[in-house]
Structures are given as C-alpha cells and as structure tokens.
Amino acid sequence: MREPTGRSEARGDLxxxxxxxxxxxxxxxxxxxxxxxxxxxxxxxxxxxxxALDTRAVQDRTARFRLGALEHRADSLALLVEGTTALRxxxxxxxALDSLEARLVPAHVxxxxxxxxxxxxxxxxxxxxxxxxxxxxxxxxxxxxxxxxQIWSVDAHSSSALTWTDPDFRxxxxxxxxxxxxxxxxxxxxxxxxxxxxxxxxxxxxxxKMGTVVYTSGDGSAYPRGIVVGRITAVHNDDQxxxxxxRVIPFANPGDVTHVLILTGAHxxxxxxxxxxx
Amino acid sequence: xxxxxxxxxxRRSPRGARVRIALVIALLxxxxxxxxxxxxxxxxxxxxxILGLLLIAIxxxxxxxxxxxxxxxxxxxVLTPAHFGAGMLAHVIVGWGAATGRAIFFADNxxxxxxxxxxxTWVRNAIVVLLSGAxxxxxAVELLVWSPLQGIATAVAGVLLVLLLxxxxxxxxxx
Numbered sequence: 001m002r003e004p005t006g007r008s009e010a011r012g013d014l015x016x017x018x019x020x021x022x023x024x025x026x027x028x029x030x031x032x033x034x035x036x037x038x039x040x041x042x043x044x045x046x047x048x049x050x051x052a053l054d055t056r057a058v059q060d061r062t063a064r065f066r067l068g069a070l071e072h073r074a075d076s077l078a079l080l081v082e083g084t085t086a087l088r089x090x091x092x093x094x095x096a097l098d099s100l101e102a103r104l105v106p107a108h109v110x111x112x113x114x115x116x117x118x119x120x121x122x123x124x125x126x127x128x129x130x131x132x133x134x135x136x137x138x139x140x141x142x143x144x145x146x147x148x149x150q151i152w153s154v155d156a157h158s159s160s161a162l163t164w165t166d167p168d169f170r171x172x173x174x175x176x177x178x179x180x181x182x183x184x185x186x187x188x189x190x191x192x193x194x195x196x197x198x199x200x201x202x203x204x205x206x207x208x209k210m211g212t213v214v215y216t217s218g219d220g221s222a223y224p225r226g227i228v229v230g231r232i233t234a235v236h237n238d239d240q241x242x243x244x245x246x247r248v249i250p251f252a253n254p255g256d257v258t259h260v261l262i263l264t265g266a267h268x269x270x271x272x273x274x275x276x277x278x
Numbered sequence: 279x280x281x282x283x284x285x286x287x288x289r290r291s292p293r294g295a296r297v298r299i300a301l302v303i304a305l306l307x308x309x310x311x312x313x314x315x316x317x318x319x320x321x322x323x324x325x326x327x328i329l330g331l332l333l334i335a336i337x338x339x340x341x342x343x344x345x346x347x348x349x350x351x352x353x354x355x356v357l358t359p360a361h362f363g364a365g366m367l368a369h370v371i372v373g374w375g376a377a378t379g380r381a382i383f384f385a386d387n388x389x390x391x392x393x394x395x396x397x398x399t400w401v402r403n404a405i406v407v408l409l410s411g412a413x414x415x416x417x418a419v420e421l422l423v424w425s426p427l428q429g430i431a432t433a434v435a436g437v438l439l440v441l442l443l444x445x446x447x448x449x450x451x452x453x
Contacts, residue, residue: 016345017374023366027367030362035362042356053308054311115320118325118354118403119424189415
C-alpha cells in the first residue's frame with residue numbers, strides 16, 4: 001500500500017515542480033509592460049513593508065557612516081556657490097540685456113538606491129521614489145559624479161532605473177567642444193572591477209585625445225544636454241574599419257551609488273546642470 | 279520532571295516547529311532587508327534570501343520546495359528587476375534541487391551544509407546571469423569571481439546561523 005502512496009507523492013512533487021517552472025517561463029516571456037505592471041503591483045502591496053525597511057536601512061547607514069562626508073560636501077558646495085554668485089549675477093544681467101528668459105533648471109527628486117546582493121543589481125536599480133513624488137518613465141537619473149541612466153518603470157512609491165551597465169542602454173554623446181558626437185553603449189568586454197562604456201559612431205577622420213570628457217548631447221531627447229558621463233581612456237577601430245570606438249570610463253558607478261537625483265520633466269534638450277563649455 | 283517533559287513535547291510538536299521556522303524566516307528577512315544594508319552593501323555580500331530558501335527546502339518535499347523557490351524568486355525579481363522571471367526560474371530549480379538532494383547527501387554535516395549554501399548561491403547566480411542576456415566575458419567574471427565570492431560569504435553566514443539556531447532548525451550536527 002505504501003508504494004503507490006509514495007509514487008503518487010513523487011508524481012505530485014513533479015507536477016508542482018513542472019507548474020512552478022511553467023509559471024517562471026510565463027513570467028520570463030511576459031511583455032515588458034506586463035512584467036513591470038506585475039512587479040509594480042507586488043512592490044506597492046505585499047512587498048511594500050520590505051522596501052520601506054530597506055529604505056530605512058539605507059538612510060540609517062548614511063546617517064551612521066557618511067555624515068562626515070556629506071558635511072564636507074555641503075561645505076564645499078557652499079564655498080562653490082559663494083564663489084559663483086557674482087558670475088551668476090553678471091550672467092543674469094547679460095540675459096536681461098538680451099531679453100532672454102531666466103535659465104531653466106529642471107526639477108529633481110532625490111532618492112535612495114536599494115541595492116540587492118544579486119548578480120544583476122548594477123544593471124537595474126530599485127529607487128525609493130515613485131509616482132507619488134512626480135517620477136515618470138524615462139526621467140534621467142544622475143548623481144553629483146555623472147550620468148547613471150533613466151527611469152525604466154514607476155509604481156506608486158518606488159521606481160526602477162535602467163543604468164548604463166545594462167546591454168540595452170544607449171545615450172547620444174558629445175565632447176566638451178561640441179566637435180565630435182557619438183553613441184554611448186556598454187562595452188561587451190568586462191573588467192573584473194567595473195564595467196565601462198564605448199563611444200561608437202565616431203568617424204575615422206575625427207580623433208579624440210585620451211582624457212577627453214564626454215557629455216550627453218541632448219540628441220533624441222532621452223537625456224538633457226550637458227550631463228557629464230566619463231573620460232576617454234582607450235581607442236580601437238571597429239571590425240569593419242568604418243569607425244573608431246573609444247573606451248569611456250564613466251565617473252558614476254551604479255554599483256556604488258547610494259543616493260541619486262531623478263530629473264523630472266527634463267525630456268527636451270535643455271541643459272541639465274550646466275552645458276559643456278564651448 | 280513533568281514540566282520538563284511538557285516543554286520537550288511542546289518543542290517537538292509540529293506547531294512549535296512551524297512557529298520556530300517562521301521566527302527564523304523573520305530573522306533572515308530582518309538580516310536581509312535591515313541589518314546587512316544598514317551596515318554594509320555591495321557585491322559579494324551574503325544573501326539571506328537564498329539561505330532561507332535552502333534552509334526551508336531541505337525540510338520540505340521537492341514540490342513544496344519548488345513552490346517556496348517560486349515565492350522567493352518572485353521577491354527577488356520584484357526587487358531586482360533586471361529580467362522578470364529569471365529569479366523565479368533560478369530559485370525554483372535551486373529549491374527543488376536542494377530538497378531532492380537531501381535524499382542523496384547527509385545534511386547533518388556542517389561541511390555539507392556549507393557546500394549546499396555555496397553551490398545553491400552559485401547555481402542561482404549562474405542561471406540569473408545566463409537568462410539576463412549577459413555577454414560571455416560578463417558571464418565568465420560573474421561565474422569565476424563574484425558568484426564564488428558571494429557563495430563563500432553566504433556559506434559562512436549560513437554555517438554561523440546553523441550553529442546558533444540548530445535547536446530551532448532541528449539540525450543535528452555531527453561532532
């Protein structure tokens with residue numbers, strides 16, 4: 001009598017396993033909109049207490065370990081603002097003489113980054129700000145160091161950001177002098193310590209010096225013009241020999257950031273926080 | 279004497295065991311979502327969710343362990359939205375594998391437990407990275423550097439937890 005029971009138990013286990021595998025495959029095959037909808041639903045309902053706990057943990061860590069660094073940064077910024085007051089006044093006067101409107105400063109939302117100790121963490125970041133704070137899909141995400149990526153999906157109280165380490169990331173870029181333009185994409189070659197970007201689409205007649213800083217160009221309106229991205233460190237020709245591909249080390253690393261700024265309503269090509277110098 | 283026997287019976291009752299396991303899960307969630315992120319963060323840190331899954335899976339039937347894996351995978355997919363469904367598939371396979379493997383290996387050995395935590399973490403990471411469209415070089419770095427590092431960290435954390443909570447988890451450790 002025992003054998004059939006054991007056999008039916010084994011069959012039940014196998015059915016449960018097959019059902020779970022089937023559900024996982026269905027989740028894998030879900031269209032992007034549906035998948036983000038399902039994830040957003042769970043984030044704002046059942047798993048919301050866990051996200052709130054995680055947010056609190058990040059805030060506590062910042063208060064515990066980074067308070068000194070934040071105070072230093074605030075002091076440095078105060079000095080910087082103090083030094084540029086006269087310049088700003090002069091600029092305002094010049095704009096007034098030319099009957100130009102005041103410079104547009106895009107609104108922003110600060111958010112904590114809720115890292116997970118998983119292998120794909122740096123590619124898509126979970127942020128503690130959502131629709132309730134005015135965040136919308138495709139809003140650029142930056143830090144004081146430079147570009148991180150853009151908002152991929154938003155739910156009521158949190159959002160996820162696609163970072164420059166994701167294979168799907170692309171951004172239109174320009175050098176500081178505006179002479180050379182290209183498209184930034186993550187490099188398929190990976191360093192053990194960090195991922196890097198590649199600047200594609202640069203014609204063979206154009207050459208860039210090592211150390212040149214690259215900014216977003218504002219083309220395509222995905223990112224506003226003037227967000228600093230990184231520095232060129234190496235160059236090689238592509239396989240077909242039609243273009244030069246430059247290796248760019250970004251200034252901001254998504255795997256390390258704890259806080260970001262989300263630029264809300266910055267979908268035109270106006271400068272985000274200072275256009276590259278001309 | 280009667281009081282001791284009653285307390286012992288209560289500890290061995292299925293309801294008491296369920297309560298203790300629930301408390302261990304609550305402790306692991308607190309470690310994962312508050313204690314670890316409030317102290318240190320970064321790649322290679324121990325993953326208390328996979329640890330919880332493995333600790334539960336080795337006391338469940340393979341089918342139940344697969345369902346537990348699905349729930350844990352859903353949680354990781356919702357919180358790390360790189361590729362929805364990849365975490366679910368990976369955790370289902372790891373959960374089912376751990377429960378099935380219990381019949382093969384002897385789980386009362388501390389070294390075997392550590393190996394289970396290490397392999398479980400490594401396999402989970404491998405499946406997630408494979409399904410998330412990583413390039414070959416990214417896959418190699420992940421499988422040879424970061425996953426072993428996280429596997430070791432998770433195994434060390436798991437062994438400490440098993441040693442501390444062996445009565446609650448009803449695990450007899452061989453001398």
